Amino acid sequence: MDELLSIKGLSVAAGGVTLFSGLDLRLATGEMVAVCGPSGSGKTSMLRAVAGLSDPAEGTVLLRGSTPGETGWPEYRRSVLFMDQRPVLLQGTVRTNLSLPFTYAVNRERAFPEEEAAALLETFGVSSARMDQEARSLSQGQQQRVCLVRAFLVRPEVLLLDEPTSALDQDAISSVETILVEETRKRGLSALVVTHDKAQAERLCDRILNLSDYGASGEGR
Amino acid sequence: MVINLSPWDVAISAALILVSAGISIALGLKMEKRLAYASIRTVVQLLLVGFVLQRVFEINTVIALLPVVLFMLVIAAHTASGRPAFRFRGMGMLSFSVMTVTSLGVTITATGLIIGVEPWFRPSYLIPLLGMVLGNTMNGVSLATDHFLESVKEKGHEIEMELALGATRWEAARRPVAEAVRRGMIPIVNSMMVVGVVSLPGMMTGQILAGSDPTVAVKYQIMVMFLIAAGASMGAMGMVLFSYRKLFNCRHQLLGSILSRR
Numbered sequence: 215m216d217e218l219l220s221i222k223g224l225s226v227a228a229g230g231v232t233l234f235s236g237l238d239l240r241l242a243t244g245e246m247v248a249v250c251g252p253s254g255s256g257k258t259s260m261l262r263a264v265a266g267l268s269d270p271a272e273g274t275v276l277l278r279g280s281t282p283g284e285t286g287w288p289e290y291r292r293s294v295l296f297m298d299q300r301p302v303l304l305q306g307t308v309r310t311n312l313s314l315p316f317t318y319a320v321n322r323e324r325a326f327p328e329e330e331a332a333a334l335l336e337t338f339g340v341s342s343a344r345m346d347q348e349a350r351s352l353s354q355g356q357q358q359r360v361c362l363v364r365a366f367l368v369r370p371e372v373l374l375l376d377e378p379t380s381a382l383d384q385d386a387i388s389s390v391e392t393i394l395v396e397e398t399r400k401r402g403l404s405a406l407v408v409t410h411d412k413a414q415a416e417r418l419c420d421r422i423l424n425l426s427d428y429g430a431s432g433e434g435r
Numbered sequence: 436m437v438i439n440l441s442p443w444d445v446a447i448s449a450a451l452i453l454v455s456a457g458i459s460i461a462l463g464l465k466m467e468k469r470l471a472y473a474s475i476r477t478v479v480q481l482l483l484v485g486f487v488l489q490r491v492f493e494i495n496t497v498i499a500l501l502p503v504v505l506f507m508l509v510i511a512a513h514t515a516s517g518r519p520a521f522r523f524r525g526m527g528m529l530s531f532s533v534m535t536v537t538s539l540g541v542t543i544t545a546t547g548l549i550i551g552v553e554p555w556f557r558p559s560y561l562i563p564l565l566g567m568v569l570g571n572t573m574n575g576v577s578l579a580t581d582h583f584l585e586s587v588k589e590k591g592h593e594i595e596m597e598l599a600l601g602a603t604r605w606e607a608a609r610r611p612v613a614e615a616v617r618r619g620m621i622p623i624v625n626s627m628m629v630v631g632v633v634s635l636p637g638m639m640t641g642q643i644l645a646g647s648d649p650t651v652a653v654k655y656q657i658m659v660m661f662l663i664a665a666g667a668s669m670g671a672m673g674m675v676l677f678s679y680r681k682l683f684n685c686r687h688q689l690l691g692s693i694l695s696r697r
Contacts, residue, residue: 267595267688287687292601302596320601368600 216243218404219264219294219372224273226259232271233259234428241372246398246405248415251425257408258299260425261374264406265296277371288320295370299377299408301357303349308335308360311349315368327367334363338393339386354381359390366397373398373405379414391418437645449474491558500558507565508535511573515674519581521588521694523681530576533673538569541666549658567638567659568666571623575667576674579619583675584694586611587682591691604683612675619671623664630660 217240225235233256241247249257263270266282274281275294282290292315303311313326332342338359344352349360358381365373378394379387395418398405409415415422452474459466491499512531516522542565547555555561587594590611597607630636638659642652682690 265599266686267599269686269688283686288601288603291599291687295601296599298592298596298599300592302592304593314597315600315602318597318600318602318606320603364600 217241218243218245218278220276220279221264222274222276224260224263224275225271226256226263227271228256228259234425235272237273237425237428239423241404241406243371243404244399244402245421246395246407246419248419248422249406249408249425250410250412250415250422253410255425255429257410257425258376261296261376261406261408265291265294265374267291267296286320288318292318292320292368293370294372294374295365295368296374297361297365297376297378299380301354301361301381303357303360306349307346308340308349308352309345311360312345312364312367315364321368331363331367334366334397335360337397338363339389355383355386358382362390362394366401369401371403373403373407375405376408377410378407387414394418488558488562491562495558497556500556500561503558503562504539504565507562507569508538511538511569515573515577515580518577519584519697521581521584521696523584523678523693523695525681526580526678529677529681530580530674533670533677534569534572534576537669537673538565538572538666541662541669542568545658545662563638564659564662568662571663572666572670574622575619575671578622579615579671579675580678582618583611583615583678586615587689587691588694591689594689598687598689602687604679604687604689607687607689608679608683612679615675616668616671619675620668623667627660627664630656636660 219239219241221237221239221241224237224239226233233254237260239247249260251257259268262268263273264275266275266287277285277290277294285293304314309331312331315321316324316326332345335342335345340352340356340359340363344356349357352360358378362378375394379390382390391414405419407415407418409418412422452470456467456470458464459470487503491503508531512527512534515534516527516530519526542561543555545564546552546557546560550560552560587608594607594611598604631639636656636659639652639656642655643649682693684690
């Protein structure tokens with residue numbers, strides 16, 4: 215498999231405290247890697263640093279051999295797309311939120327794929343009839359599904375998912391997990407999935423990265 | 436001709452305040468001390484200003500004008516940057532620079548170009564005009580900055596969501612920027628909507644009391660409203676745009692952590 219994303223010597227600090235250091239990871243096209251670790255080990259910070267939303271203390275991230283600066287930060291983030299643990303939707307309808315990325319210069323060559331959006335909503339268990347409903351009036355679980363649909367519509371190459379099923383009921387987790395894996399595989403995407411649930415990591419991903427192996431003191435490396 | 440006021444005339448107006456203070460005492464409102472303090476401050480501040488302005492008008496040079504203008508700008512900048520709930524390093528200096536360029540720029544355009552005062556810095560024109568422009572710019576700047584910084588702090592997750600989807604820093608910030616500038620403009624737009632209908636503006640009233648033809652006073656007032664609107668809008672836009680540049684770096688990252696609550 216081709217090497218798509220390469221993380222070299224990544225160290226992340228918060229408030230002057232190093233959360234982890236010396237992290238190397240190569241993510242191949244179509245590969246799904248789970249990121250596990252106890253709370254406070256820097257899982258979310260790692261995804262944010264990989265997405266370029268915050269600077270790492272050290273290290274580089276390369277997409278197809280290019281730094282985000284060479285690729286262009288908006289272009290890079292569209293390709294390496296971070297999704298927050300909380301569903302974040304703006305005030306407006308589901309349609310407004312799904313079409314939001316297509317108002318950006320980085321997507322100017324693509325119009326909002328309305329039919330694909332409706333189909334994906336149905337796939338994720340949200341009726342496409344809700345397209346004109348106020349997005350924030352949906353349940354938290356449905357908002358999270360809308361966020362997943364929005365992420366897929368952007369057609370990234372790598373998904374950075376932070377606890378992607380955290381807002382879902384226990385009953386819904388398994389069905390969304392299945393759809394998530396199916397859509398990711400079908401589209402040939404790679405993914406880094408942060409989860410505190412080891413069983414979920416095993417169900418979703420090809421391999422598991424344990425961040426505590428890269429703790430500040432370097433123990434267990 | 437203006438009818439001059441004797442100290443006795445002023446004392447009679449002060450007697451009206453005494454009536455208010457008496458009512459406050461009778462009803463136990465405990466407002467009398469504050470009222471007395473505010474009245475004393477009004478007298479002292481205005482007498483001082485009158486004395487300083489008289490001297491500056493007599494000297495009529497840029498050197499005499501400069502300390503007054505500088506004092507006005509420093510106080511206005513300090514007040515504008517002191518009101519927002521959040522702040523960042525260098526905000527006071529930024530506020531001073533923005534207000535100097537916008538308020539002073541607008542005022543000098545008025546004295547030098549529109550009114551054509553000779554010389555352009557004649558203190559009897561420049562100081563009152565600057566005072567009116569600066570007061571409104573200060574309000575516009577502080578309202579807009581407060582709203583922008585609060586939006587960035589409270590809705591940072593929405594801005595970062597947009598950045599994560601591929602938005603540029605400007606695309607992610609444009610909503611809070613536009614809303615902040617709109618908020619900063621509300622007071623002056625409201626005043627422009629009702630000027631002359633709900634209340635007669637102070638400057639126009641002053642000119643009429645001083646014996647000016649009302650049509651001249653009206654023309655001056657229209658000009659002043661435009662100066663104030665220009666100063667307040669440019670000040671609000673300038674401050675919000677420079678704050679935006681402070682809060683987003685060239686890697687299109689939001690630097691929310693540079694904001695601290697007062």
